Amino acid sequence: MEREISAGGVVVRHSADGWDLAVIEPQREPAVATGKGKRWQKLLLALPKGLVDAGEKAEQTAIREVAEETGLMAGVVVKLGDIKYVYVRSWGDQQRVFKIVSFYLLRYESGTIDRIADDMRIEVKRALWIPLAEAERKLAYKGEKDMVRRAQEYLSEHAEL
Numbered sequence: 066m067e068r069e070i071s072a073g074g075v076v077v078r079h080s081a082d083g084w085d086l087a088v089i090e091p092q093r094e095p096a097v098a099t100g101k102g103k104r105w106q107k108l109l110l111a112l113p114k115g116l117v118d119a120g121e122k123a124e125q126t127a128i129r130e131v132a133e134e135t136g137l138m139a140g141v142v143v144k145l146g147d148i149k150y151v152y153v154r155s156w157g158d159q160q161r162v163f164k165i166v167s168f169y170l171l172r173y174e175s176g177t178i179d180r181i182a183d184d185m186r187i188e189v190k191r192a193l194w195i196p197l198a199e200a201e202r203k204l205a206y207k208g209e210k211d212m213v214r215r216a217q218e219y220l221s222e223h224a225e226l
């Protein structure tokens with residue numbers, strides 16, 4: 066089976082009452098037209114991530130993808146874990162792809178969320194801060210929910226952050 070290796074970030078910053086998390090609303094194929102209107106699409110929230118380039122360390126990929134997809138500069142705190150899934154490529158030959166994504170806890174340093182390059186809009190509809198406490202419920206994918214739970218555990222055990 067085809068394989069893809071990506072890396073991404075759980076980016077947090079202090080807010081008035083706890084922590085915020087940076088998430089993205091990925092661009093998806095336009096909704097399929099059904100009858101008179103378009104089929105309603107549920108809001109899909111995900112973590113910023115992307116393919117690890119040749120010669121790049123997963124950590125560097127996480128930092129780079131976070132910057133490109135959210136507009137934020139952030140530094141790595143700790144690795145949270147890897148998630149795995151299989152998907153079928155919707156384009157071309159409908160290949161099944163086995164994917165591994167390494168996630169890191171990153172701490173916000175600078176930048177404005179959603180101030181991203183125009184050509185990134187092909188991938189990202191928008192980037193936004195949400196309360197970390199709501200993230201497990203709001204994220205679309207099980208594996209990403211797990212990473213958020215690990216981040217919450219880590220933060221609660223490291224009050225110095």
Ligand code: ATP
Nearest residue numbers: 071072114115116148150152153164206207208209
């Ligand atoms: P990348 O962001 O790594 O460059 P991509 O945008 O090309 O990758 P994915 O985000 O892996 O591709 O999405 C490919 C398919 O897998 C989509 O149908 C998406 O809905 C699904 N998918 C994405 N993330 C997950 C996940 N954590 N668990 C299960 N399915 C997922």
